[in-house]
Amino acid sequence: MALTSKVAIVTGAAQGLGRGFSEILLQNGAKVALLDVNETVGKSLKETFDNQYGPDKSLFLSCNVESEEQLKAAFQKTIQTFGRPHIMCNNAGIINESNWEKAVSINLMGVVRGTYLALEHMNKLTGGQGGVVVNVGSLAGLGPLPCTPVYTATKHGVVGFTRAMAAASDISGYGIRFNVICPAFVQTDILNALYQPEKTGQFSSLIENTKKLIEMYGIIEVPDVSKNFLQLVTDETKNGEALAVLQKGCSYVTFPAL
Numbered sequence: 451m452a453l454t455s456k457v458a459i460v461t462g463a464a465q466g467l468g469r470g471f472s473e474i475l476l477q478n479g480a481k482v483a484l485l486d487v488n489e490t491v492g493k494s495l496k497e498t499f500d501n502q503y504g505p506d507k508s509l510f511l512s513c514n515v516e517s518e519e520q521l522k523a524a525f526q527k528t529i530q531t532f533g534r535p536h537i538m539c540n541n542a543g544i545i546n547e548s549n550w551e552k553a554v555s556i557n558l559m560g561v562v563r564g565t566y567l568a569l570e571h572m573n574k575l576t577g578g579q580g581g582v583v584v585n586v587g588s589l590a591g592l593g594p595l596p597c598t599p600v601y602t603a604t605k606h607g608v609v610g611f612t613r614a615m616a617a618a619s620d621i622s623g624y625g626i627r628f629n630v631i632c633p634a635f636v637q638t639d640i641l642n643a644l645y646q647p648e649k650t651g652q653f654s655s656l657i658e659n660t661k662k663l664i665e666m667y668g669i670i671e672v673p674d675v676s677k678n679f680l681q682l683v684t685d686e687t688k689n690g691e692a693l694a695v696l697q698k699g700c701s702y703v704t705f706p707a708l
């Protein structure tokens with residue numbers, strides 16, 4: 451998929467991986483709707499992108515992925531501004547083992563909400579142009595991260611949901627590819643949650659185990675994830691893939707045939 455003039459929507463775009471994904475899409479000629487609950491940082495990023503790529507290449511929209519209404523409004527505004535989307539990246543996510551319902555609402559339900567809206571507007575069976583949805587899982591979506599069982603559950607859910615959507619698309623002929631990217635530890639603000647007992651809750655005592663995992667896996671930089679994200683967006687042979695991104699390299703996950 452060539453990205454020139456394609457329309458992308460990225461949630462959690464204001465910083466971290468979402469900013470990196472948005473930036474590489476802009477660098478490759480796409481127009482990007484930047485959705486985030488953090489209005490201050492999001493508007494600041496829009497100014498930065500305006501200076502780098504031009505004022506008509508990106509759009510910041512304040513949007514909480516916990517709200518179906520706000521996501522619907524963001525899609526409508528994006529369509530009004532840029533046209534129907536071709537690319538959807540459900541990236542927004544948090545760690546909160548204390549308020550775990552919030553983590554489920556954002557990390558899993560927010561991905562379902564965004565994916566279903568993308569299906570509604572991209573589905574070739576209902577007038578859409580097709581396209582690609584890349585959901586953001588985690589290595590914790592492929593194996594347990596002991597300090598964050600609910601976060602692990604949400605990410606396992608994202609992996610399974612995305613693979614099922616890819617299979618449904620293949621069978622039904624939506625013309626949409628669905629893939630999930632599963633990075634290990636990446637240098638972003640979410641890592642700070644490890645040192646915040648209010649976020650790790652009853653599992654705060656597992657901090658040493660997590661530090662060992664960080665030592666074992668290392669910490670990768672956002673651009674190393676972004677370049678692999680771009681592969682999932684542009685390679686039209688990729689549907690139903692889970693791409694693990696580690697410091698030592700990346701690999702497509704092989705799941706057991708049951």
Ligand SMILES: NC(=O)C1=CN([C@@H]2O[C@H](COP(=O)(O)OP(=O)(O)OC[C@H]3O[C@@H](n4cnc5c(N)ncnc54)[C@H](O)[C@@H]3O)[C@@H](O)[C@H]2O)C=CC1
Pocket residue numbers: 461462463464465466467468485486487488513514515516541542543544556586587588589632633634635636637638639640641
């Ligand atoms: N940093 C890491 O080690 C890894 C992160 N991930 C995933 O990457 C995604 C992005 O996280 P990071 O960039 O690392 O963290 P981050 O905390 O730097 O960025 C998360 C972004 O999502 C936004 N956000 C949070 N709740 C939201 C909501 N309800 N609605 C809309 N936006 C919301 C935040 O404002 C922020 O801009 C998350 O899904 C995370 O689980 C996956 C694997 C590794």
Ligand SMILES: CCCCCC(=O)/C=C/C=C\C=C\C=C\[C@@H](O)[C@@H](O)CCCC(=O)O
Pocket residue numbers: 545587588589590592593594595596597598633634635636640641644659660663667
């Ligand atoms: C708690 C911070 C999470 C930051 C965001 C994120 O998603 C990072 C994930 C990074 C690595 C996940 C590693 C999971 C490893 C499992 O596959 C398994 O190897 C864990 C084994 C547990 C153990 O050895 O104790």
